[in-house]
Amino acid sequence: MPYRVTLHGPERASLINLRARAEARAVIESEVGFALPAPSGPAAGTGGTLAFALGPDEWLLRTPLPDEDEWLRRLEAALARRPASCVLVSDAYGVLQIAGPDSLEVLAQATGVDLDPETFPTGYATRAAFAKVSAILHRLDDRPSFALYVDSALAGYASRWLEVSSGGAP
Numbered sequence: 001m002p003y004r005v006t007l008h009g010p011e012r013a014s015l016i017n018l019r020a021r022a023e024a025r026a027v028i029e030s031e032v033g034f035a036l037p038a039p040s041g042p043a044a045g046t047g048g049t050l051a052f053a054l055g056p057d058e059w060l061l062r063t064p065l066p067d068e069d070e071w072l073r074r075l076e077a078a079l080a081r082r083p084a085s086c087v088l089v090s091d092a093y094g095v096l097q098i099a100g101p102d103s104l105e106v107l108a109q110a111t112g113v114d115l116d117p118e119t120f121p122t123g124y125a126t127r128a129a130f131a132k133v134s135a136i137l138h139r140l141d142d143r144p145s146f147a148l149y150v151d152s153a154l155a156g157y158a159s160r161w162l163e164v165s166s167g168g169a170p
Contacts (some may be wrong), residue, residue: 002167003102010094010155014068016061017089024084031078042123052125094155099145106166131161
């Protein structure tokens with residue numbers, strides 16, 4: 001019997017990898033308009049821009065797709081001559097979505113992360129193993145629904161894995 005989920009993707013997203021020491025972090029936060037998040041906690045964002053912590057000094061910034069070049073230019077200018085880097089990595093990731101009442105059961109087959117809403121509430125994100133690939137798991141809401149950011153070369157595999165594991169076509 002198939003699980004009650006809907007699947008979408010992989011889709012392209014505007015993504016910028018940021019690495020910064022403390023003094024440059026404040027410059028990034030000023031540019032994006034919000035405090036950058038800590039690892040394995042809630043993502044942070046405003047106005048269609050969202051940041052995921054990938055480590056203590058590394059973030060993935062998701063911006064509106066039409067604005068990715070503008071965001072990159074702004075951040076490069078703000079971080080010039082500072083101990084930081086910003087690199088457009090949109091082509092490096094594919095974004096998958098899973099939603100529905102059985103989402104947790106499907107995802108539990110592929111990751112050791114406890115995605116229960118008590119420990120991983122709406123807005124939380126973490127980088128973890130997912131179906132033998134690295135992924136950023138982001139809880140979007142309490143339906144529950146999740147976005148998964150995976151290496152673009154493996155996005156087809158991850159999409160197929162979700163389809164088969166949720167009871168879709170073999």
